[in-house]
Amino acid sequence: MKQINDFVRFIQGQDEFIPDAHAYVLGHPDSGDLTLVDAGLMGKADYKIQAIRGLGIDPSMIRRIIMTHTHLDHVGCLPEIRQALPGAQVWMHRAEADPLESGDESHLYGMDMFRQMCRAQYGITEGAFSAPIARKLEGGETLDLGGSSWEVLHVPGHSAGSIALYNKEGRILVAGDTVYADYAIGRFDLHGASGAELYDSLMLLSSLDVEILLPGHNRIVEGLGPRYILETARQWEAYLK
Numbered sequence: 001m002k003q004i005n006d007f008v009r010f011i012q013g014q015d016e017f018i019p020d021a022h023a024y025v026l027g028h029p030d031s032g033d034l035t036l037v038d039a040g041l042m043g044k045a046d047y048k049i050q051a052i053r054g055l056g057i058d059p060s061m062i063r064r065i066i067m068t069h070t071h072l073d074h075v076g077c078l079p080e081i082r083q084a085l086p087g088a089q090v091w092m093h094r095a096e097a098d099p100l101e102s103g104d105e106s107h108l109y110g111m112d113m114f115r116q117m118c119r120a121q122y123g124i125t126e127g128a129f130s131a132p133i134a135r136k137l138e139g140g141e142t143l144d145l146g147g148s149s150w151e152v153l154h155v156p157g158h159s160a161g162s163i164a165l166y167n168k169e170g171r172i173l174v175a176g177d178t179v180y181a182d183y184a185i186g187r188f189d190l191h192g193a194s195g196a197e198l199y200d201s202l203m204l205l206s207s208l209d210v211e212i213l214l215p216g217h218n219r220i221v222e223g224l225g226p227r228y229i230l231e232t233a234r235q236w237e238a239y240l241k
C-alpha cells in the first residue's frame with residue numbers, strides 16, 4: 001500500500017487472468033471515517049484488508065465502499081469485503097445500483113460469453129453480488145470523506161454508471177476505468193457502454209486541473225501534464241464518435 005498524500009492511499013490490484021482493480025483508501029485516518037474505493041476481483045479481499053492493517057489502520061474505520069462501477073473486476077470481492085467490514089455501507093451510481101439490487105447482472109459481466117466463462121471458472125451463483133446500496137449517487141454531489149472533499153462526476157461511456165471522484169485541493173482524480181495512464185481509456189464495447197458518451201466524459205474530465213491520476217488499473221501517475229486527458233480524448237476521438 002502506497003501513501004499518495006495525507007488522505008489518499010493506494011492498494012495495487014493483483015491481476016490474474018482477469019484483472020483485479022486497484023483500490024484506494026480516502027480520508028484522514030485520524031478522522032476515523034475512511035472510504036474504500038472499489039473492491040476488486042473474486043478472492044482479492046484478504047490482501048487488501050491486510051494492506052490496510054499494515055498501515056496501522058483499523059479496517060473498522062472504513063465506513064463505506066464507493067464503487068466506480070460494477071464490472072466483475074471491481075465488484076467481484078465486494079461480498080468478501082462486506083463480510084470483513086460488516087459496518088461499511090456501499091455507495092454507487094444509481095444507473096448501476098438499481099440493476100445490482102434487483103439481481104440484473106448485465107453490467108457485471110458486460111457480455112454473455114464472459115458471464116458463462118466466469119460462472120464456470122469461479123463457480124459463481126446467480127445473485128452472488130447483489131448488495132443493499134445505502135446511497136445512490138447521481139453525479140454532482142460533493143462528498144466530505146474523512147476530512148477530504150470529493151466531487152462526484154458521472155462519467156458514462158465505459159459503463160452506464162461509471163463515476164470519477166475529484167479532489168480539487170490535491171488535484172487528484174480517481175478515474176475508475178474511464179481513463180488510464182499512457183493515453184489508454186476504458187473499453188466501450190460492453191453492456192451499457194457508449195463510445196460517444198465516453199468521449200463526452202473524457203472531455204468533462206479534461207476540464208479539471210489534475211496532477212495525480214489514480215485509475216482502476218495499470219500504473220498511477222503523479223505529475224500528469226496539464227493537457228493529458230484532452231490529448232487522450234483527441235487521440236481516441238475517431239474511434240469514439
Ligand SMILES: [Zn+2]
Pocket residue numbers: 069071158159177186
Ligand atoms: Zn470496467
Ligand SMILES: [Zn+2]
Pocket residue numbers: 019021071073074177216217
Ligand atoms: Zn476494471
